[in-house]
Amino acid sequence: MPSTDDAILATHALAKDFNGFRAVDGVDLRVRRGTVHALVGPNGAGKTTLFNLLTGFLRPSEGRIDFDGHDITGKPPERIARLGVTRSFQVSSLFPQVSAVEHVELALQSGTSLGHRFWVSDRRLDRFRGRAMDLLAEVGLERQAASPAGVLPYGQKRALELALALALSPRLLLLDEPTAGMGVEDVERTVELIGRVRQDRTVVMVEHNMSVVSSLADRVTVLQRGTVLVEGPYQQVRSDPRVISAYLGEPVA
Ligand code: ADP
Ligand code: MG
Numbered sequence: 001m002p003s004t005d006d007a008i009l010a011t012h013a014l015a016k017d018f019n020g021f022r023a024v025d026g027v028d029l030r031v032r033r034g035t036v037h038a039l040v041g042p043n044g045a046g047k048t049t050l051f052n053l054l055t056g057f058l059r060p061s062e063g064r065i066d067f068d069g070h071d072i073t074g075k076p077p078e079r080i081a082r083l084g085v086t087r088s089f090q091v092s093s094l095f096p097q098v099s100a101v102e103h104v105e106l107a108l109q110s111g112t113s114l115g116h117r118f119w120v121s122d123r124r125l126d127r128f129r130g131r132a133m134d135l136l137a138e139v140g141l142e143r144q145a146a147s148p149a150g151v152l153p154y155g156q157k158r159a160l161e162l163a164l165a166l167a168l169s170p171r172l173l174l175l176d177e178p179t180a181g182m183g184v185e186d187v188e189r190t191v192e193l194i195g196r197v198r199q200d201r202t203v204v205m206v207e208h209n210m211s212v213v214s215s216l217a218d219r220v221t222v223l224q225r226g227t228v229l230v231e232g233p234y235q236q237v238r239s240d241p242r243v244i245s246a247y248l249g250e251p252v253a
Contacts, residue, residue: 014063084171096150155186
């Protein structure tokens, strides 16, 4: 691959059928190393399904996925996670009584058990304390280290999810709607946070908030009914007539 177009992730004619319904339909996605790449598109466009294909949670019906020189098509989630593809955890996977720092320690201990609920072990987790505190500091939660996850406000729960994902040393970080349900302040904090954690990593994010996309994304792929409608830099994509009509006249801010 020429270095001018160094793709860490590439899909080739990727497709996924659900009982005859083609939710992802021949997607060729190229994500360049070190970039933030946004996936946008109306509800039902196939964004989450595409994420599930990339992480191995769903098997493609057709096509191929290459990650950093490995053909990961149809590989199990654990194997894909071990190669460095990490999806952010969901708030619903947090244990209300377990402290923020213990969550991160468990994630560090579990290595790549992404997609599984944490297994709370009796084994000493102290050896992960230093690294866990560093990760909490990276997401601005050092002062909440001892707080049970259940008492954290929503924005801080989302920051904790991000710390858990970072604990798995991702080379490609997948974020599905990282600012969903957040108020303006949390959105701003999250943009700042993602801007920081993107260093040395590649990020693909599904994001509906166009100001977040414009702040963070180097490239934008617009999906519609399972296919790529437009791909390019944000400034070019936002004014594309096909994109505007895909949003049924909604302005793409
Ligand atoms: P998006 O994340 O862009 O909103 P999804 O990937 O969730 O879209 O869904 C794309 C389409 O695939 C939708 O029409 C949805 O109803 C359908 N779909 C998603 N998952 C399944 C499934 N497990 N079984 C059947 N249909 C599904
Ligand atoms: Mg979705």
